[in-house]
Amino acid sequence: MGTKVKKMMFILSKANIDNAYAAFIMANGARMEGIEAEIFFTFFGLEAIQKKKMDHLHVATVGNPAMHMPTMIGGLPGMEALATKMMKKEMEKLDMPPVSEFIEILSDSGCKLWACKLAYEMFHLKEDDLIDELDGILTVGDFYNRADQDGCQIVFI
Amino acid sequence: MKKVIAQTEIDVNEEGYLTDFSQWTKEIGTEIANEHNIEMTDSHWQVVDWIQNKVNEGVALSIRGIKKSGVIDIKQFYALFPGGPLKVSTKIAGVPKPKSCI
Numbered sequence: 001m002g003t004k005v006k007k008m009m010f011i012l013s014k015a016n017i018d019n020a021y022a023a024f025i026m027a028n029g030a031r032m033e034g035i036e037a038e039i040f041f042t043f044f045g046l047e048a049i050q051k052k053k054m055d056h057l058h059v060a061t062v063g064n065p066a067m068h069m070p071t072m073i074g075g076l077p078g079m080e081a082l083a084t085k086m087m088k089k090e091m092e093k094l095d096m097p098p099v100s101e102f103i104e105i106l107s108d109s110g111c112k113l114w115a116c117k118l119a120y121e122m123f124h125l126k127e128d129d130l131i132d133e134l135d136g137i138l139t140v141g142d143f144y145n146r147a148d149q150d151g152c153q154i155v156f157i
Numbered sequence: 158m159k160k161v162i163a164q165t166e167i168d169v170n171e172e173g174y175l176t177d178f179s180q181w182t183k184e185i186g187t188e189i190a191n192e193h194n195i196e197m198t199d200s201h202w203q204v205v206d207w208i209q210n211k212v213n214e215g216v217a218l219s220i221r222g223i224k225k226s227g228v229i230d231i232k233q234f235y236a237l238f239p240g241g242p243l244k245v246s247t248k249i250a251g252v253p254k255p256k257s258c259i
Contacts, residue, residue: 028220032220032242032244034241095217095219095221095222101221105220105231109231109235110235
């Protein structure tokens with residue numbers, strides 16, 4: 001009995017707050033079940049591990065059909081900030097931590113946190129820009145090599 | 158479901174969690190811990206106490222709650238209860254398995 005999943009490996013490529021939380025909650029959920037977890041932050045996903053940006057991720061109000069508002073209204077100044085504020089309030093009610101605290105929890109829980117080398121170079125980032133909890137900067141190949149046992153799952157978010 | 162632990166018959170659900178906290182004793186907690194290859198120490202009992210108090214107060218358990226508990230930090234929590242710390246520690250504490258995703 002029990003799950004056959006041994007390691008969950010997430011690739012976070014977006015900086016929308018909902019995408020980031022999906023990765024965090026699933027990675028944390030894995031650790032809580034005794035499953036190994038890793039997150040590879042690439043492209044805009046790197047925003048979630050930049051000290052200055054991580055706590056200012058937004059929900060997208062434009063191009064997001066789930067917002068149920070006309071695109072033009074979603075594009076009005078302040079709309080995205082308002083929607084984000086409302087969502088953060090709801091998340092706080094459910095005791096969901098802010099991004100920086102979530103990263104700390106994940107790291108303490110043994111979840112590995114990796115930055116994508118190519119995206120890191122593309123955005124001209126410096127190590128100082130990234131969180132202290134980062135486990136390293138990897139190539140795609142390095143990341144695949146970490147799927148080194150049966151029961152590894154790679155999920156792209 | 159009935160189960161005999163530490164020479165006592167107790168009621169558990171299909172996952173082995175006690176369904177009636179009044180049946181819980183430290184001996185039962187110790188025995189459940191042994192089933193998970195955990196040897197109970199003072200630090201383990203501190204966490205179990207904290208969990209029982211929180212459940213008693215009606216507070217939903219989460220990993221963030223553990224972080225704020227002041228009893229233990231998350232690294233220690235994982236080290237003390239390997240293989241899913243909240244899942245294992247609540248089972249030892251004789252309280253229901255937490256339903257939260259965080």
